[in-house]
Amino acid sequence: MLLRRKRLGPYGYARGLGLSWNRSYPTLIGYALLAPLAVWIALILVYPVFNTVYLSLTNTRIIGAPSGFIGLTNYQTVIASPEFWRGLLLSLAWLVGNGIVQTIAAFATALLLRQSWRFARQARIWVLLPWVIPTVAVAVIWQWMLNSNYGIISHGLQASGVISSPLNVFGSPAGALLGLIVTNSWHWFALPAVVIFGAMQTIPSALYDAAKVDGAGPIAQFRYITLPMIARTLFVLELVGNLWTFNVLDIIFLITRGGPADASLTMPVELYYTAFKAWRIGEAAAMTIVVLGLLAAVSFLYVRRFAPRGTGA
């Protein structure tokens, strides 16, 4: 509490230091500075949600065309449609796959970045390159590397005798989602890796010294010091990371377009096609609201269940 108070500065709640300007002036300026962001988010992120609720109650097919109010029919259609449930299931597989690959990759990388030697310190920078390059380039890279005829991975595996016929990743229903998970994980894993690394850096080394004296090995140190100390960061990271991952459309859209044989039609792709290919906007809107409700509910439960104690957020 004392700490907070100290950090308030001249314009904090504790203003009224009798300084040269009127008490309400900084507040006014504050709101004026905040306004653009608030208006922006309200207009582009919040208002559209309400607009979606409205659209979901109409039989809009093409935007701008006349449409009528049809009540909850769209919701009934969505709940009854096998495509919706397939999308949800594939999205779940997508989340789990990305979660496993990225968690392992991010932790392993973070532990490596922690090393104090020069090359590890340099790696802290270049490890983010896959995230820096545009998604479309990522799509080209992995389509090329995993190409069944010319790809270096298929070549390598055949030359070393692991497989006998060319590996067709994105062209096969079984391989498509897996290939996409690898591609997407490559694109994103460095971000959580650097964040986890940052959190680890804040752990006082005295804790590790004490543990070593008590005879704790590397695994015990990781389990009883590292993990608890970065629990709060992991909590936020999991939430934001999973929401971002769920919403990924671009890489799937660029590589498989939901195919082959609908094998990678996760929820966002399904939504995109319902709205902009089948032109069933009303139905897509209803789907949006159901998904949004689901995400909000799961996030709420997650926060209630897993929020580390003693955090103000």
Add this chain to the structure above:
Amino acid sequence: MSVSIVERLARWVALLVLAVVVLGPIYWIVVSSFKNPHEIISTEPSLWPSALYLGHYEKLFASTPYVTYLTNSTLIAAMTMVVTVAVSVSASFAMYRLRVRGASAIGTLVLLSYLIPGTLLLVPIYSSFASVGLIDTPAALVIVNVAFASPFCVWLLRGFFDSIPIELDDAAAVDGAGPLATLWRVNLPLLAPGIGTVGLYAFIFSWTEVVFASQLILSDQRKTLPIGLTAIMGQYNIDWGLLMAGASLTMVPGAILFAAVGRYFVRGLTAGAVQ
């Protein structure tokens, strides 16, 4: 403490694996874009082009509207960068420094906006933009990109603001500086790394954005780079050399920016980690 040979070896192997996984694919595509068409599809991949071949790049500039796409993308990304920096820096100054009442509510709103899936908002945003005539304009993409990039930027900026001693604001106030002067003359100069970080994020967000660009832009001469490349990718007979040359070039601006402010970006991320 001396490190055992086994441990040193393990470190090297681990770092090598990381380098191959992270940089290998990028290296591979850039190198392949300089190979002649035969060498590209050769069954024995070569790690280095047998002869430097610039044909793919020549074709890219001569027979595709690549330069137009490049111009459009650059313009939109630059605008997104400038507006996002302005919006997020001023908002985070109000939230973290002026600490206006309700700042925490805005903070929650910012967090909630992570939850809202961009794709899901494509439909209503399209319809709103259609009614105000924004469809098929670069402004439409700038507006959308700023909205989606700003929340994360506000989060990133917190660490940078926290690293500037609040006592400096106190001193400025004692000297009679108002809040705007404090922001402009005291905080901004010290915030340069933060501004670089946020600018980088906004630029990359815009540069890579595909979904909204594919729906909100209709005419060919206004398309952005990713959409243009998608068109090359979508052809029945994919010209891999051309595609890899195009993809390699799209990586350049981000890589240059990252080389300039990447250090600060990493600092911003790691500072954000402990909030």
